[in-house]
Amino acid sequence: MCLAFKKHIDKFTQLDNASFEVVMSFFEVTKVQKKEHLLRSGTVCQYQYFVVDGCLRKYFIKENGLEQTTEFALENWWISDTFAFERHESSSFNIQAVEAATVLRISYTQREALVLEHPCMEHYFRMVYQRAYAAAERRIAYLYEWSREELYLHFVSQYPEFVQRIPQYLLASFLGFTPEYLSEIRNKHRS
């Protein structure tokens, strides 16, 4: 199970097996059932999560009472409420398992200790945030430019497996659609 994480680290930095074992000692392995919550809004965001297998989502409750999914995390993705995680503050987001999942979790204090002891992990986390921010910059531009139908078609072409895998009502929420509208677009592009 740790192999996936080792491989992800190896994309950005060099870590021999002995050092990796030490790095792993900063993490806890957690298993979650489908629909179980790892973070509830109104509680302190204590952890950052790396998905080893399964799928998580982040959502908040809108003023109209509906859930708004803002992020998914499949294998090899990190997920947290970064702002609340850094400040040890309560979050306005929820993180929930879409599928049963195995995750690695680390607290902010532990992560700061880890990067002090292993500077290559400072580089790793810089690259993780750099890529996440680069993706967010593009996503913000898409939200300005594209119609909801174009957002859906982009998503399908970029992440075809993902679209197959996650429940359609969650995909609809993520894209800001009603499930009915998503079904309409899907039928249109199927025919």
Place this chain on the structure above:
Amino acid sequence: MCLAFKKHIDKFTQLDNASFEVVMSFFEVTKVQKKEHLLRSGTVCQYQYFVVDGCLRKYFIKENGLEQTTEFALENWWISDTFAFERHESSSFNIQAVEAATVLRISYTQREALVLEHPCMEHYFRMVYQRAYAAAERRIAYLYEWSREELYLHFVSQYPEFVQRIPQYLLASFLGFTPEYLSEIRNKHRS
């Protein structure tokens, strides 16, 4: 002029004056006139910019031919097209001076050399991206949740100086308004 950058680094890490001089040698100081471009879409994004004084904006051209501003950078902000910067690729964004500005610029190759030589700068850039990503996570949630009027009111309460400082047509573009709609909202909340 370097004092502002030194102060920004000091927020996240420790750097004595002698080391700071070495760090500065990785950067070039550039002055830009109002409306001058630092990056044109279709050209390689070579630099990341730190604003010492003045104001920059990032925008792209929408399919309808209009400019869409997606980001501003005032003093102590970093700006680039992170995705294209890392990959030495051509960008679909433009970066332009809203006011005459003094900026520090660094290439990706130079930045990688800098963080290798000065690990505390690896920590600095991790924190810069961590905060930028945290802000983007919140911004994405706001774009789902809030009406355009609420986005404007949030912006006014969070960044009152900024709203005074930048031209209204650019603020309107950033918020996804027409200038006429912005003027209408401003009048409504003034009375």
